[in-house]
Amino acid sequence: MAKVTPKIQAGFMELLPAEQILFNKYQKIIQETFEEYGFVPQDTPIVENAEVLFAQIGEDTKKEIYRFSKGDDDLGLRFDLTVPLARYVAMYSNQLTFPFRRYQIGKVYRGERPQKGRFREFYQADIDMIGNGSLSIVNDAEIPAVINKVFDRLQLGKFVIKISNRKILSGLMEDLGIGDKRDEVLRIIDKLEKVGIDTGKQMLIDLNVKAAESERILDFVRIVGTNELILENLRKMEIKNELFNVGVSELSDVITKAMEFGVPKENIQIDLSIARGLSYYTGTVYETVLLDDRVKGSVCGGGRYDNLAESYSNQSFPGVGVSIGLTRLFSQVLSEGVVKTASATPAKVLVVPMEVNMAFALEVAAELRELNVPTELYTEDDKFKKKLTYANKIGVPFVAIIGNDEVMQRKVSLKNMKTGEQKTLSVKEAVGVVVSQQP
Amino acid sequence: MAKVTPKIQAGFMELLPAEQILFNKYQKIIQETFEEYGFVPQDTPIVENAEVLFAQIGEDTKKEIYRFSKGDDDLGLRFDLTVPLARYVAMYSNQLTFPFRRYQIGKVYRGERPQKGRFREFYQADIDMIGNGSLSIVNDAEIPAVINKVFDRLQLGKFVIKISNRKILSGLMEDLGIGDKRDEVLRIIDKLEKVGIDTGKQMLIDLNVKAAESERILDFVRIVGTNELILENLRKMEIKNELFNVGVSELSDVITKAMEFGVPKENIQIDLSIARGLSYYTGTVYETVLLDDRVKGSVCGGGRYDNLAESYSNQSFPGVGVSIGLTRLFSQVLSEGVVKTASATPAKVLVVPMEVNMAFALEVAAELRELNVPTELYTEDDKFKKKLTYANKIGVPFVAIIGNDEVMQRKVSLKNMKTGEQKTLSVKEAVGVVVSQQP
Numbered sequence: 046m047a048k049v050t051p052k053i054q055a056g057f058m059e060l061l062p063a064e065q066i067l068f069n070k071y072q073k074i075i076q077e078t079f080e081e082y083g084f085v086p087q088d089t090p091i092v093e094n095a096e097v098l099f100a101q102i103g104e105d106t107k108k109e110i111y112r113f114s115k116g117d118d119d120l121g122l123r124f125d126l127t128v129p130l131a132r133y134v135a136m137y138s139n140q141l142t143f144p145f146r147r148y149q150i151g152k153v154y155r156g157e158r159p160q161k162g163r164f165r166e167f168y169q170a171d172i173d174m175i176g177n178g179s180l181s182i183v184n185d186a187e188i189p190a191v192i193n194k195v196f197d198r199l200q201l202g203k204f205v206i207k208i209s210n211r212k213i214l215s216g217l218m219e220d221l222g223i224g225d226k227r228d229e230v231l232r233i234i235d236k237l238e239k240v241g242i243d244t245g246k247q248m249l250i251d252l253n254v255k256a257a258e259s260e261r262i263l264d265f266v267r268i269v270g271t272n273e274l275i276l277e278n279l280r281k282m283e284i285k286n287e288l289f290n291v292g293v294s295e296l297s298d299v300i301t302k303a304m305e306f307g308v309p310k311e312n313i314q315i316d317l318s319i320a321r322g323l324s325y326y327t328g329t330v331y332e333t334v335l336l337d338d339r340v341k342g343s344v345c346g347g348g349r350y351d352n353l354a355e356s357y358s359n360q361s362f363p364g365v366g367v368s369i370g371l372t373r374l375f376s377q378v379l380s381e382g383v384v385k386t387a388s389a390t391p392a393k394v395l396v397v398p399m400e401v402n403m404a405f406a407l408e409v410a411a412e413l414r415e416l417n418v419p420t421e422l423y424t425e426d427d428k429f430k431k432k433l434t435y436a437n438k439i440g441v442p443f444v445a446i447i448g449n450d451e452v453m454q455r456k457v458s459l460k461n462m463k464t465g466e467q468k469t470l471s472v473k474e475a476v477g478v479v480v481s482q483q484p
Numbered sequence: 485m486a487k488v489t490p491k492i493q494a495g496f497m498e499l500l501p502a503e504q505i506l507f508n509k510y511q512k513i514i515q516e517t518f519e520e521y522g523f524v525p526q527d528t529p530i531v532e533n534a535e536v537l538f539a540q541i542g543e544d545t546k547k548e549i550y551r552f553s554k555g556d557d558d559l560g561l562r563f564d565l566t567v568p569l570a571r572y573v574a575m576y577s578n579q580l581t582f583p584f585r586r587y588q589i590g591k592v593y594r595g596e597r598p599q600k601g602r603f604r605e606f607y608q609a610d611i612d613m614i615g616n617g618s619l620s621i622v623n624d625a626e627i628p629a630v631i632n633k634v635f636d637r638l639q640l641g642k643f644v645i646k647i648s649n650r651k652i653l654s655g656l657m658e659d660l661g662i663g664d665k666r667d668e669v670l671r672i673i674d675k676l677e678k679v680g681i682d683t684g685k686q687m688l689i690d691l692n693v694k695a696a697e698s699e700r701i702l703d704f705v706r707i708v709g710t711n712e713l714i715l716e717n718l719r720k721m722e723i724k725n726e727l728f729n730v731g732v733s734e735l736s737d738v739i740t741k742a743m744e745f746g747v748p749k750e751n752i753q754i755d756l757s758i759a760r761g762l763s764y765y766t767g768t769v770y771e772t773v774l775l776d777d778r779v780k781g782s783v784c785g786g787g788r789y790d791n792l793a794e795s796y797s798n799q800s801f802p803g804v805g806v807s808i809g810l811t812r813l814f815s816q817v818l819s820e821g822v823v824k825t826a827s828a829t830p831a832k833v834l835v836v837p838m839e840v841n842m843a844f845a846l847e848v849a850a851e852l853r854e855l856n857v858p859t860e861l862y863t864e865d866d867k868f869k870k871k872l873t874y875a876n877k878i879g880v881p882f883v884a885i886i887g888n889d890e891v892m893q894r895k896v897s898l899k900n901m902k903t904g905e906q907k908t909l910s911v912k913e914a915v916g917v918v919v920s921q922q923p
Contacts, residue, residue: 049539051575051796054557057529059572061579062586065525081853083831083860086504090496090605091530091591092550092561100488111531111559113552115595118493120550122531133498136490140500142828142877144864147501152530156554166529176864183842183863190850305843307850357490389581392522403622404744411629411746414520421522424622425583425615438581 056165063386089129100356122154135357143177173366186302216289339381495604502825528568539795561593574796582616612805625741655728705757778820838887
């Protein structure tokens with residue numbers, strides 16, 4: 046029979062067991078933290094009606110949609126978790142309780158040309174709080190608290206949640222008389238780190254922003270200092286623009302409350318260059334970066350938007366949220382050696398019958414599991430050496446060997462695979478040793 | 485602006501918060517049980533190359549594939565988790581350790597005409613053990629142990645794991661001289677429960693199976709009794725066919741070992757009519773049914789196959805596995821009232837500031853979370869009554885009210901939303917009450 050070559054598309058992350066176990070550990074930390082903050086789980090279809098997807102999408106992204114038809118239906122794979130959220134909120138608004146706090150961790154699809162660090166199928170881990178008509182600024186302050194807790198627990202080294210408020214830059218631009226060019230200017234600012242100051246200045250001039258104003262904006266977004274100093278600076282400017290002043294006041298409020306929520310001062314930093322490319326952000330904006338310079342770019346971004354579901358509903362649903370780019374983050378920390386995989390099995394004990402002592406081995410495996418110890422049984426009739434090689438390969442911490450002596454005594458010989466130490470113990474005693482050795 | 489109607493495709497399950505929380509609870513029980521038995525997590529792409537999907541698929545299923553192209557690529561959504569497993573094993577066989585025990589819980593896609601209880605996007609929860617060249621029969625016995633533990637923990641009432649071995653029926657057919665019609669006869673037997681005995685007999689006759697042989701087969705698959713009695717019956721028949729006798733011996737061995745693994749006698753039942761439609765099963769076959777007659781059909785099925793990856797590899801990978809149809813199961817138990825949803829939030833406490841006591845409320849929320857109590861903060865500046873209505877709607881078990889008195893005392897008034905009882909407590913004391921009340 047002719048064989049089909051087993052392969053997958055480029056840009057689709059697929060992991061080997063030890064990698065998958067590590068990935069799932071991170072995913073679980075994120076999920077549990079989201080739930081600890083009272084976010085409700087959400088799981089929307091991966092396939093949406095094309096009409097729904099295309100209602101709320103930029104031109105660049107349109108080309109990237111996996112679009113197809115089935116019967117008369119025009120369909121596509123979701124490209125983010127925000128459009129499904131907007132559709133969901135509009136669709137079930139009468140059955141939901143607001144503020145609606147939800148998280149979704151799921152795969153999204155972008156048919157980009159594959160390149161290093163870019164994925165076509167990738168996980169996003171999103172939280173959003175959605176109000177019905179209005180939503181308090183307290184929510185903007187809780188987002189950094191959640192993100193701080195998540196990255197604290199992920200243990201990927203130091204990180205900073207960069208924060209700003211779009212109203213500040215927008216107000217400044219109004220004050221400079223270039224409010225009509227706001228979105229274009231924000232996009233240039235968003236690219237500054239990548240293109241550099243000189244190119245940025247040229248881009249502003251190409252946009253017909255005068256040299257003095259360009260200078261002013263570029264100086265402005267590069268203001269550095271402690272949060273207190275930056276806020277003091279902004280207030281001292283005495284800019285007579287309401288939007289600007291509302292922005293400064295909101296930013297100040299969010300910083301104060303985020304710290305009351307327990308975010309350490311050093312983990313949250315005002316950065317006026319944070320603009321976020323997407324035009325729907327209207328207030329607070331966030332970007333989180335790891336300080337480990339092996340991990341490039343933002344690992345988590347988001348912000349406040351005035352109206353989530355405007356493509357689908359006449360009601361107003363203001364919200365604030367962030368998205369962690371989980372696949373990209375994981376792929377980077379793994380390939381750059383920031384983290385290492387460990388065991389290739391969730392089992393803590395591998396039960397290894399020496400000869401034909403299978404019946405007692407089955408009982409031992411059952412008893413270990415009954416005592417909440419994840420246990421695998423070596424089922425094959427192989428040489429003892431091969432069984433131990435298997436144990437080493439999967440990286441199981443303990444092996445419970447069962448020979449004739451053990452069957453007679455109704456005990457196991459528990460071997461610590463790291464130290465090589467071996468003791469004959471009852472199953473209960475073995476459980477004690479295994480549990481005490483857990484990392 | 486013209487609005488797009490927010491809707492999803494028929495046949496795609498989408499849940500409201502309380503339902504999603506319940507669904508996730510079941511999913512978590514399944515996942516944790518699989519890991520307790522040492523199965524490694526797997527997460528393959530939802531999009532596969534069409535060539536890979538079509539290599540190992542029946543004609544009926546082909547029409548149901550969501551197939552599409554992107555650039556030059558001919559793609560499709562996976563329709564089960566077995567084809568991706570086969571492709572994965574063939575692709576990474578040099579990097580995997582065998583026996584390879586993996587689980588995958590994920591969405592699969594079948595573009596069927598939607599009807600009650602049929603989904604186009606649905607979760608399957610699969611376990612498989614794959615050998616390289618050979619795989620011990622002990623694995624066939626461990627599968628019912630895992631399934632027994634899963635359904636025990638799901639608490640959906642009594643259940644029975646029905647079991648047989650394809651070699652028995654195949655051997656019988658060889659003995660009757662109709663071995664060439666084996667697959668067709670098995671398909672008829674698989675449909676017997678649905679179509680009834682008379683139609684079944686007619687179908688066999690239409691297949692040119694003689695009346696006496698049809699009779700014999702139909703009597704055979706309806707043998708009932710305890711496992712011991714059925715096995716004794718089978719041995720007494722003294723059928724001189726090797727396949728038949730190997731099948732009986734394997735079935736007997738699997739039953740004995742499954743019980744040694746801890747499966748209670750009453751939860752595993754030989755049923756010779758279990759044939760499973762799929763032609764790739766070659767030995768043990770399973771089907772699990774709930775005894776609650778509101779839940780129709782098999783909720784979990786699978787079996788032993790000789791060669792998993794024959795479409796993709798020249799190596800031989802025998803395996804055994806089962807699949808739980810999670811979406812269909814959940815949808816049935818929920819719609820039939822077998823289970824009820826509870827809370828619409830993962831939070832155990834909702835912190836409710838009375839007036840403008842936000843600063844202390846933020847601290848309380850942070851402290852509760854620090855003490856591992858999932859906590860939500862009511863952030864909006866609403867009337868107190870509206871805040872309590874919200875608490876009732878989301879079904880949170882406790883509310884921590886913070887008024888001026890509480891701020892002065894640095895305490896909270898903890899209200900049990902079920903009993904209405906309210907006490908002024910320190911945050912630590914409140915945690916004690918919350919933890920002691922958990923279900």
